[in-house]
Amino acid sequence: MNFFIFTIFLYIEVIFGTMRVVILLLMLLLLIPVAFSATIYGTIYDLSLNKADNVKVEVNTEPRQFYVSKNGSYAFNVPIGNYNVKAEQHIGNLLVSSVTENITIKDNWVYVLDLILFPKIEEELENDIEVIQIPERRFDFLPVIILLLSVAFLIYFFKRKKAVKKEVEKEYKDIKAESDLDEVIRIIKEEGGRATQKDIRKKIPLSEAKISLMIAQLESEGKIRKIKKGRGNIIILNK
Numbered sequence: 001m002n003f004f005i006f007t008i009f010l011y012i013e014v015i016f017g018t019m020r021v022v023i024l025l026l027m028l029l030l031l032i033p034v035a036f037s038a039t040i041y042g043t044i045y046d047l048s049l050n051k052a053d054n055v056k057v058e059v060n061t062e063p064r065q066f067y068v069s070k071n072g073s074y075a076f077n078v079p080i081g082n083y084n085v086k087a088e089q090h091i092g093n094l095l096v097s098s099v100t101e102n103i104t105i106k107d108n109w110v111y112v113l114d115l116i117l118f119p120k121i122e123e124e125l126e127n128d129i130e131v132i133q134i135p136e137r138r139f140d141f142l143p144v145i146i147l148l149l150s151v152a153f154l155i156y157f158f159k160r161k162k163a164v165k166k167e168v169e170k171e172y173k174d175i176k177a178e179s180d181l182d183e184v185i186r187i188i189k190e191e192g193g194r195a196t197q198k199d200i201r202k203k204i205p206l207s208e209a210k211i212s213l214m215i216a217q218l219e220s221e222g223k224i225r226k227i228k229k230g231r232g233n234i235i236i237l238n239k
Contacts, residue, residue: 038105041075042114044087046097052117057087074115080105087115095120180204184214185223188237197226197233 040059046052051072058066059076060083067074069087076085083105088098097117105111187203188195201211215235218224227234 037077037079038108039075039077039110040083040085040103040105040113041073041110042112044069044072044074044115044117046089046117047119049116052087052089052097055087055089055117057085057115059086060084078105080107085113085115087117089117180206180210181214181218184211184218184235185237188224188235193237193239195235196229197235200235 044052044055044057053070053072055069055072055074056066057069057074058064059078061076061078065076065078074087081104083103084100085103086098086100089096097119099115099117101113101115103111103113183204184200187200191199197211197215200215201208204211206214215224215226215233219226223238225236225238227236
């Protein structure tokens with residue numbers, strides 16, 4: 001439209017004067033880049049949708065255009081064509097987030113293209129961050145097996161020792177009980193085949209309850225018989 005108007009003015013100036021024609025040609029040449037270019041602008045956000053600062057923005061025009069956005073905004077003038085708009089945010093020399101968007105410019109108009117920065121993925125960060133590899137440590141089961149076998153052996157040893165001790169104590173008790181019974185028989189014989197339970201207790205240093213149990217056992221075996229007399233018992237040896 002602007003070009004058409006200037007063309008009309010050009011014809012008029014041809015009619016009315018050469019000087020004006022020259023001036024109009026110069027103005028036309030100055031306006032041609034503006035008339036045949038579009039504007040791309042927008043806002044740069046992080047993932048929280050806050051404006052990102054200190055972001056490098058560039059577009060692949062010929063020549064390439066780029067600058068650092070301090071306040072999260074950017075703008076480029078580009079001719080008709082297909083372009084990549086790329087934004088990168090760095091901390092020191094480390095790239096932490098970036099984004100690349102494609103845009104097609106079909107006419108000389110204003111295009112709004114907002115950019116959202118995405119954090120750099122872990123696989124890419126591995127090239128920037130030194131990875132410390134920890135050597136694999138294999139677990140040795142041999143000490144554990146030896147410890148378990150030792151514990152099992154000690155348990156078996158103490159259980160066996162306790163069982164043997166019980167057997168010895170039982171045999172000793174049986175021998176002692178047998179000798180005590182024989183001692184009761186011997187005392188009754190010394191008393192002429194008849195003795196009171198009180199006399200037996202005097203000659204054997206055992207409790208009254210133990211003496212009563214031994215007499216009851218001898219009586220059940222048929223070796224003696226017990227006769228109640230007053231508050232005591234008379235023990236008679238069976239022939």
